[in-house]
Amino acid sequence: MNLINILEPLLFSILVSSMIGYNRETKSSPAGMRTYNLVCLGAVILTIISKELSEATAQAVITNPELKGIISADSSKIIAQIVSGIGFLGAGTIIVSQKRVKGLSTASSLWVTAAIGIAVGLRYYLLALFSSLLVVVILATFNKIIPFQSLxxxxxxxxxxxxxxxxxxxxxxxxxxxxxxxxxxxxxxxxxxxxxxxxxxxxxxxxxxxxxxxxxxxxxxxxxxxxxx
CATH class of the missing domain: 3.30.70.260 (ACT domain)
Incomplete structure (x- = not known):
């Protein structure tokens, strides 16, 4: 990997995650912009590593056919671990008070930010960009558009x-x-x-x-x- 291939997804992940993090920061969420940046950045790093490992393994098998069936690298396993691992971080933002639950929006937005990071890591930039925009729209406007009557x-x-x-x-x-x-x-x-x-x-x-x-x-x-x- 050259320097551009490394910096491009990392910097783009900071951009898209900052859009969501800024919204949460203004809402005094337990998780601010830095948390969202780190979650997305971590997902990108692990996805890139997963992708590189899979490509390296495939190339090794092509070069040495006798290794087929001996070595393997399934990129989906690392991605699955990202999705499950972010659940623990999201759970830490959920607060139960007076028989009511708070922090579900923060937890779910952290989870979707990790998914956006995976998309960036795979270089699906348009998917990541439009997903981030949709998340911001949902977080910023839905409560205003739909008149919820809260208890x-x-x-x-x-x-x-x-x-x-x-x-x-x-x-x-x-x-x-x-x-x-x-x-x-x-x-x-x-x-x-x-x-x-x-x-x-x-x-x-x-x-x-x-x-x-x-x-x-x-x-x-x-x-x-x-x-x-």
């Missing part, structure tokens, strides 16, 4: 059952669906407090700001907190 966890601390009835009435009047409700009870200075964990489905994401302001007007509520879902 929100709301922790509200109160000291009376009557306040809970007022909160329930507020949700009902404002067409806010309560998907789940859990309660924790604790005592402070001989007074009982209740922290209700509401899993709600607001009509719009922007409703949360006005929702908290409205609930804060209820005197008996001592704290309101939005938790990660």
């Amino acid at each position: 929100k966890n709301l922790a509200i601390t109160i000291s009376s059952v009557e306040t809970e009835k007022m909160i329930t009435e507020y949700f009902k009047n404002n067409q806010i669906t309560v998907k789940n409700l859990t309660t924790k009870v604790y005592t402070n200075e001989d007074r009982k407090y209740y922290t209700n964990m509401y899993t709600i489905k607001p009509r719009h994401v922007t409703d949360m700001h006005h929702l908290i302001i409205d609930l804060a007007r209820i005197d008996d509520i001592s704290s309101i907190e939005i938790l990660d879902v």
Whole structure:
């Protein structure tokens, strides 16, 4: 391999992976641009090695027919190891919190970046370029195009059952669906407090700001907190 054949796929992999990494960086993803660059670069390096080994083995068999059946190099085995190996890295970005899963977009985009790296390593540059563009479009625009109604966890601390009835009435009047409700009870200075964990489905994401302001007007509520879902 000459210098151009080595640098060309390596530099191209940095270009296409930076497109995806930049999007994830702006979303405060656990994996930033450097992670995506390294994943794609690693996939390219291993794919090039795999391809070179296969070509060298094939040439050796052609030159020495007696070696047929003795030596072999299957490039697909190394590629398969790349795909399975990147799964461990992706799993590390997935976080389970409050019975909800976060980080699946990051994990899946890392996985597809490895696949793009394999395409670059095999010099399928157009496939890698258009795949990267599609990944960026999916990550950047689909949540805006499709109006998902996400669930929100709301922790509200109160000291009376009557306040809970007022909160329930507020949700009902404002067409806010309560998907789940859990309660924790604790005592402070001989007074009982209740922290209700509401899993709600607001009509719009922007409703949360006005929702908290409205609930804060209820005197008996001592704290309101939005938790990660």
